[in-house]
Amino acid sequence: MAKKRAGKKTTRKASKRTPKKTPTKPARKPGSKKVTRKAPSARGKMHTGKSRRRPTVKATSRKKAARKSGPRPKRVVPGKRIYAFGKKTEGDRSMSDVLGGKGANLAEMTSIGLPVPPGFTITVGTCAEYHAAGRKLPADLMKQVADQIVSLEKQRGRAFGDAGDPLLVSVRSGAAVSMPGMMDTILNLGLNDKSAEGLAERTGNERFAYDAYRRLIAMFGDVVMGIDMHHFERELDGVKAGYGVSLDTDVPAEGLRELCERSKAVFRERSGRAFPQKPMVQLEMAIRAVFDSWMSDKAVSFRRIEGVTGIDGTACSVQSMVFGNTGDDSGTGVAFTRDPSTGENTFFGEFLINAQGEDVVAGVRTPRPISELKAWNKGVHAQLLGIKRTLERHTREMQDIEFTVERGELFMLQTRTGKRTGAAAVRVACDMVREKLITEKEALLRIPAGDLTQLLLPRFDDAARAGADVLATGLPASPGAASGFPAFTASEAVDRAHAGEKVILVRRETSPEDVDGMHVAAGVLTSTGGMTSHAAVVARGWGKCCVAGAGDIHIDEHNGVFMVGGRAFGRTDLISIDGSTGEVIAGPVATVEPELSGDFARVMRWADKHRTLGVRTNADTPRDAERARSFGAEGIGLTRTEHMFFDAERIGAMREMILADNRVDRESALGRLLPYQRADFVGIFTAMKGLPVTIRLLDPPLHEFLPHEDDAVEELARSMGVDAGVIRRRVTMLGESNPMLGHRGCRLAVTYPEILAMQVRAIVEAALDCAEQRIRAVPEIMIPLVGVDEELAILRAQAERVIEQVRKERGSRRRLDIKIGTMIEVPRAAVTSEQIARHADFFSYGTNDLTQMTFGYSRDDVNRFLPDYIAHEIIPRDPFQSIDRAGVGEMVRLSVEGGRLGNPGIKLGICGEHGGDPASVRFCHEAGLDYVSCSPFRVPIARLAAAQAAILARTAEPG
C-alpha cells in the first residue's frame, strides 16, 4: 500500500510539473537527513533482475523532448498491434502515443544500438480495443504474442517454459502518461515448478531460482489476482521463524522452496485456482491485468481529477530477462561515463563476476573496479567503451549505466543521467562545450546551481573522513566543514577564541545575543531548530559551517558538556562538524580548501552574459561585503542593522535607549550609538565603493536586545544605576504574546521616530564622510515591515527631513540622491502595493516573513508540524527554503503588478533567504524582479540560477 501511495504521488506531481528538463536535482525533502555529498560510488547500486524504479516523469519529459527535436519519420503502421525491439526494432521514442512511455523508450534505446534485452510492446490501441469489446482481447492477439515469444526465444537462445533453461520475461504497463492505479511490474514470468528446478540447476544457485519463483507467485498473486501482498509476506515470516532467522537473505534454499509451496497454497486458497503453470497462460493473464488496470478506480479518478484526456489506454511491454549469475562468464556492473567526483572524462565504475545486483546490496562480495573488466572480458570492455561514446553522443549527457553480462553477452539494463558533484558538473559541462557536444546555454542548464557552494567552501578530506566516528546527524544548515573544541555560551566562545582556541559553538538554539560567539567560532552546532533557524540563517549569511537541530545531542550548558549516545563531550574534546551533510564527528578531520578552477570562472562569465536579473548580496559587515563582491555581487540588497548593536560596547547604550521612559533619555542613548553606526556604514560603503547598499532600519522587537538572565539583568541595573526590579518589569512589559506579529519594523519608527532619525543620520553622515575621501557611497534606505501606505509616507518624510538637515549642517552642496523604499513582507503590503509604491523608490521582497505571514507559520515553531506536512505531502517542500509559488509567489506577483502600476519606475528585488535558492531565483526572473539578493556564498549560485532562468524563459517563448 505504502508503495502504491508513493507511486501515485510521484505521478501526480509529474503530470503537473513543467515538462522541460531542468537543471535542478530531484527534490530532496528538507528536514530529512541529507546524503553525504561525496562522489556517488558504484557500491550498493547494482541490480540485475530487479527493475530500478524510474521516476515516471521521465517518460513524459522524453516524449516532449522528442516532440521538440522536430519531425522524425514515424513508423506507426495502422492496425499493427505489436512492435518488437531487439534484433528488429519497430518503434522509437516519438511513438509514446502508441507504445506508451516505457515502450517508446525501450524501442529508442534499442534503435541507437544498445544491447537491450529484447522484447515487444502491445500497443495502446489494443488496450482500447480490449475495453471497447467488453474486456475481450482481439481474437488473434495471443497468437501474435506467441509469435513474438518465438522471436525472443530465438534471440535469447532459450525457450519460454523450458524446464532446463527457461526464457523469463517481465511484463509492465505503460501509458503515454504515468498514473497511479496502473499495474506494476511482474518479473520472472515464465517460471513454474519445473523451470524453477531447471534454473536452479543451470545457474547452480538454488536460492536464486526459488527466490525468483516465490517472488513471481507473490507478484502475480498481488497484481493479477488481487491477493493482498501481506498474505505472502506472512508466509515468508513463517518460514523465517521456522529457520530461526531474521533476515530474508539468511533463509536457506530449502526454505525458499518451502516458501514457494506455501505461496502457491495461499494463491490457491485466496484466488480459488492454482498458480498457473503454463507460461503462456501466465502471460495472457498478465496482459489482461495490465489492460484492466487502465480502468481501475484509482486510474479513472486520477484521469478525471487531473484532466488527462486524449489517451486511449495503456501499452503493455514484455521484455526478456537476463541474469548475471549464470556462471563465471556472467556478471553485473554499474558505471559512469565520466568521473562523477571530478568530472574527468574517463570510464568509471565497478563490476562483480557471477553475481546478481542483490549480492552487492547484501554486501556479501566486494565489487572490482571497472579497470579490471578488460582483463576479464576484453570484448565486453570494448563494447562498453563504444556504448559510452554512443550514449554520450546520443544523450549529450554523462550517463550512469547498469549492465549485465549473461554467458559472455552484454546487456544494458538501464541508462540515465549520472549524478555528480558540483565540481564534476562544472567540469563536465565545460568539457562538453569544448567537445562540441553541447552549447554554452546547455552547459549552463546542466549545472545544478545549488551545488556550486561545494566549490567555494572548505570540505573534509574524503580520505580523512573515511571511518569517521559519526556521533549524530543534524540538518546540513550551512555548508562547509570545521573542527574545534566545544564552547557552550557565546561569551565563552569569544573569550576562548580571543585566547587563540578554535571553538565550535554548541547551543540548544541561538539568538541574536549569540552572534558575537557565532562570529568567532569555527562552526555552530545546535540541537534544535531547522534549516531556517537563527543559527542556520546567520551562519549561511557568513558562509560559516553550521549543523542545526542535531536532536540526539543533549547539551548541559551549566556543566559545559554535551551527551550523545551515552558519551560525554566537554570543552577539551575536539569535534568536527560537516555543514554539507549535517554530521557531527568525534575528533578532528582534515579539511581541504577549495580551489576555484578556470572552468568555474568560465561558467560564471557565461552566466553573466545570459542573465538579466541583478545579483546582490545580504551583508552586514565590510568583510562579508568584500567577500560577496569577490563572488560577483553587484551591490548589497540587505544590510541588517540589528546585529550591529550586539557588540559589548554598544549593547549597553542600546539597552539604555530601550529602557528609557522618555524621549530625552532615549535620544541621549541614541547619541552614543550614532558614531558606531556611522563607522559601520563607512566600512560597508568603502567595501562596496560605488555599488548600491540597501540598509534596512532597525527591525526586531526591542526586547530581543534586553538581557533575560538574572546576572545580565543585575549587571545592567548596576550600570544604569537603577533597581534590578525596574529592569525586570520593563523586560516583562516589552514581552509579547506573538513577537513575530508585534511591535517591530517600521512600527518602532512610528512610536520612536528618534531611532529612525539616528540611523538615517548615521547613513547620511557616513556617505558624506566617504565622499570627502573620494569614495562614492550609494546608500538606499529600506523601511521594514510596512503594511499600510501611510506608514511609508510618514516615515519617508521623516527620513527626508533628516537627510536634508544633515546635508545643511555639513554644508554639502551636493544633492544627496538617497533612494528610500520598503520591504514587502506583510501580506497587506502585497495586496496594497499600488498605494505603497507611490511612496517607494524600491520594493524588496522579504520572503522569509512574507512566508510566515502568508502561511500563518511561525518559523520558530513550525517544526512541530512541518515535518509531518512534508511527509504527508501536504506541502511539497519547506516553503522557507524554496518559495511557495502558489501562495507566497502569488502575493509577490500581485505586488509586482500593483507596484509597477503605482510607480512605473520602481525597482524590485528580493532579499529573503529565497534569493539564494535556484528554484526561487527562477521564480523571481519569471515574476519580473530586477534583482535577487542572497548571502555571499550563494552569490555564484544566484548568478548561475539567474542565467538558467533567463535561458529557460527564452526557450519557452512562443515561436
Added chain:
Amino acid sequence: MAKKRAGKKTTRKASKRTPKKTPTKPARKPGSKKVTRKAPSARGKMHTGKSRRRPTVKATSRKKAARKSGPRPKRVVPGKRIYAFGKKTEGDRSMSDVLGGKGANLAEMTSIGLPVPPGFTITVGTCAEYHAAGRKLPADLMKQVADQIVSLEKQRGRAFGDAGDPLLVSVRSGAAVSMPGMMDTILNLGLNDKSAEGLAERTGNERFAYDAYRRLIAMFGDVVMGIDMHHFERELDGVKAGYGVSLDTDVPAEGLRELCERSKAVFRERSGRAFPQKPMVQLEMAIRAVFDSWMSDKAVSFRRIEGVTGIDGTACSVQSMVFGNTGDDSGTGVAFTRDPSTGENTFFGEFLINAQGEDVVAGVRTPRPISELKAWNKGVHAQLLGIKRTLERHTREMQDIEFTVERGELFMLQTRTGKRTGAAAVRVACDMVREKLITEKEALLRIPAGDLTQLLLPRFDDAARAGADVLATGLPASPGAASGFPAFTASEAVDRAHAGEKVILVRRETSPEDVDGMHVAAGVLTSTGGMTSHAAVVARGWGKCCVAGAGDIHIDEHNGVFMVGGRAFGRTDLISIDGSTGEVIAGPVATVEPELSGDFARVMRWADKHRTLGVRTNADTPRDAERARSFGAEGIGLTRTEHMFFDAERIGAMREMILADNRVDRESALGRLLPYQRADFVGIFTAMKGLPVTIRLLDPPLHEFLPHEDDAVEELARSMGVDAGVIRRRVTMLGESNPMLGHRGCRLAVTYPEILAMQVRAIVEAALDCAEQRIRAVPEIMIPLVGVDEELAILRAQAERVIEQVRKERGSRRRLDIKIGTMIEVPRAAVTSEQIARHADFFSYGTNDLTQMTFGYSRDDVNRFLPDYIAHEIIPRDPFQSIDRAGVGEMVRLSVEGGRLGNPGIKLGICGEHGGDPASVRFCHEAGLDYVSCSPFRVPIARLAAAQAAILARTAEPG
C-alpha cells in the same frame, strides 16, 4: 499648523469618499474613549458669532445631491458677478459651480424661507477673471460690492463702519470642492477703533466688543497679511501675564483693549502698514486674499495631486453678523426638531437671553428650556415652530438648529441633521414614514444599524446615574450595564455566584480558562486588552456587559482588591460597569430593562424584506442559539467547540488527552470526552431545529487547555498519577514563540487525526440522536485554519470516513448530507481559494485571524502601537472592529473570485467579529457573500445593515 494639517486630512479623505449619504455615524476612532450615549443635550453647543466648522465633504455631498434631485431652474445670469441672499435671493443649491459650496448653501437656506443673516456671494468666475487679469479685480467689482453693502445696511438697519452701531460681516472662501490652503474665515470685519468703542457701548459689553476686535486684527493679520498667528498669541500671553490670569476669559475688558493696541502694533511691525481702519478697505483686502488663496502652493498642489479639474476658482461669501448679546431682547439657543432621546415629535432645546454662545461654553449661566421661549418672545417661538416644519419638510430629516435673536429678530445660524439615540432613530424613522415624509427604504437608511444594540440591552437609569461616582473609564467592550461585587478569579466568581452573589469578574485580562467565571458573572471588567481582547469577544458573544482595558485600575488578585485613584475596592465593595460607555462606577446604579417597541419589529420586518444577505449567529450554547433565533438568526455560522472543554468535568480528560504521549492513551481520553460533545451538539441542534449549524473543529493550540499555575499543575499530576515535573516539562514543550502562528487549527487534526475523528463522531451521533426524536439537525463541519488545499482534501476524506462509519454502525439508511467546508483565515488560503474550493462545500471568512495575518498584527499585542497608528491617521480605524477594505477586504475579494471559480456552488459567509459591524456587513454584501454571522445581540444590527447595503447597492446601480 496642526489645525491646517487636520484640515487637509479631512478634505483629502472627503474627496475620496463616496459622496452618497450613508446612514453610518461619523467615524469615531476606536480605542478612544466613547462619549456617553445619552441623548445629546443642548448644553455646550451654543455659538453665535463663531463659525461652526463643518466637514468640508458636506459641500460636495450637497452638490451631488442637488444634481441628483433633477433639473431645477438655474438662475445663473451670464456676466453677473454678485448674487445676494437675504430679502432678495438670487441663487440656490444647484449653483455651487457659480457660488461655491458655501454660497450655494446659504442661498438655498434663504430661499426656503429661513431667516439667515443676509449677505452676498462673489462668483467663482470673478476669481477666474481676477487671476486672468494678473491678480486685478474687475474694474467695477468694488462698486458692486459697495452696492451690496448698502443693501445689507438697509436690511440690518445699521451701517458698515458706523461708529455707534456698526454692521459687521464675515468673509469666507468657498469653491465647489473644498481644499486645503484656501483662506479661512474672517469674522467681525468692519470693526475699527471707533466702532469697537461704539459696539461696547451699545451692547454694554466692553469685553465682548474688544475681544471681537482683537480677534479681527489677528485673523486679518494672519490670513490677509500672512503674519504668523503666534505673534498675536504671544501678545495675549503677555497681557495675561500682566494681569496675572491664566484663562483667556479672565482677562478684563481693559486688558482686551490693551491687547487690541498691542495687536495693531504687531500688525504694523510685521506688515509694514497699519491695521486698516476703513471697513471697505478691509473688505477689499479680504476679498483679494480669498482669491489669492486659490493659487496658494498648497491649494495648487492639492488640485494637482487629487486631479481636481474643471473648477475655475473660488467664490467669496460676505455675510452680515448677528449678536445675541445686544440686550434683553436678544438671545441665543439650540434646538432639535424632535426629541433626540426618545424620537418623540416635539420641539426640544434650550436658550439663553442676552448671551453669546461663548457664555454657554464658559458655563457661566444655565440655559432655559425651549418651552419657556414662548413666554419670552411669542413671535420668535411661533416663527421657530414654523421653521421646524419647513426644515423637516425640506430636509425630510430631524434637524439640530442654532439660532440667535438680535433685538427681537430671529436668525438661523446653522441647521444640520440631528444626532439621536438608537431608540429615537427607530421612532423618528417610523414616524416619518407614517407622516409620508420618507419611504420605507429611506427609513431603513436613516437608522444607524450599530445603535440598535442600545435597544436590546439593559442600561443604567439616566436619573440614577446622574452624579455617579465614576472611578475610571475603559473601553466600551460589550454593551449593557451591570452592578455586582468584585471577584478576582474565575473559580471565585463561580463559587460566589453559585452561592447567590451577584459578581463582576475583575481580571487583568481573561483567557479561555476564565470562561466559566465570565459566564456566571453579571459583567466583566479588565485592566488591559482592547475591543477585541478575549474578554471583549466572549462577552459580546454572550451579550454580557464588559468594560475592557480600564488601565487606571490596578488589580491585586492575591489580596482580592483593586486600586483606582488611590482608593481600594475589595470583595464587599459594590461596583457598577457600563459596557456602552466604558465607565466603572462606585456603588450600585439602577438599571432599566429594554422594551422592544412595535417600531423595532416594524424596522426588522422592513429590513428582512430588502436584504439579500443571510444572517446567522455565532453561538456555542443552546441558550445563545435560542436567543439568536429570537433575534432573527437564520442559522449558526460558527459554533466554537473549544469553550466546551473547560467545564470542570471535562478539562481533566482534555488535559490527559493532550499530555498523552501515544495514540492509545489519547483515544481513551477522547472517548471520555465524546458523550459530552455529543450532548453539546444535541442541545444546539435542538435549539436551532432545522436551521443549519456550522461547527468548527478544535482550533486553539493545545497548551491553552493546560494549567500554568503550580497548584493546578500539581493537582493534575496527582489526578493523572504522574510527577508534576512531567506535566511541567510537557507544558513547556507545548509552549510556542508565536502561538498565533503555531500548532493549531487543522494542523492539530493533521497531527492528531483522532481528535477530528472524535468530534466528527460526536456531531454525527448527535444528528442521528436528534433524528430519532424527529428533530431535524443540519450540521456543517468547518475545518479551521486551512492554508493549503491538500490539508482540506485529507481532513475532509477523514471526516467523510467517520461519517460513513457512524452511519453504518447506527444502521441508518438515511443519507447524511453533512456539508464540509473551511474557514478562510490564512492569507495563503485567500490567494489559493480556487484550489481549496474544490474540496469545500462552503467558506467562512474568519476575518479576525485574517486581519491578524494580513496586517501582521497580533491582537494580543497590537495595543502597543495601534492607538498611535489611529491617532496619526496611519490607519483610519481599528481593523479588528471594522473590516479593512483595502487589505483584508482585497483578500476576501480575491478569495470569493477564486472560490467561485473552483466551485461555482460554494456557499460563502463570514464569521469573524466583523459580521456584526454595519460597515463590514455592507462590504460583505458588495463582495457577494451569501451570509454574515455575528454574536446574538448583533443579529438585528446585521439584519438592518444588510438591508441598507442592499438598498444602497441598488441605488448605485446604473440606470
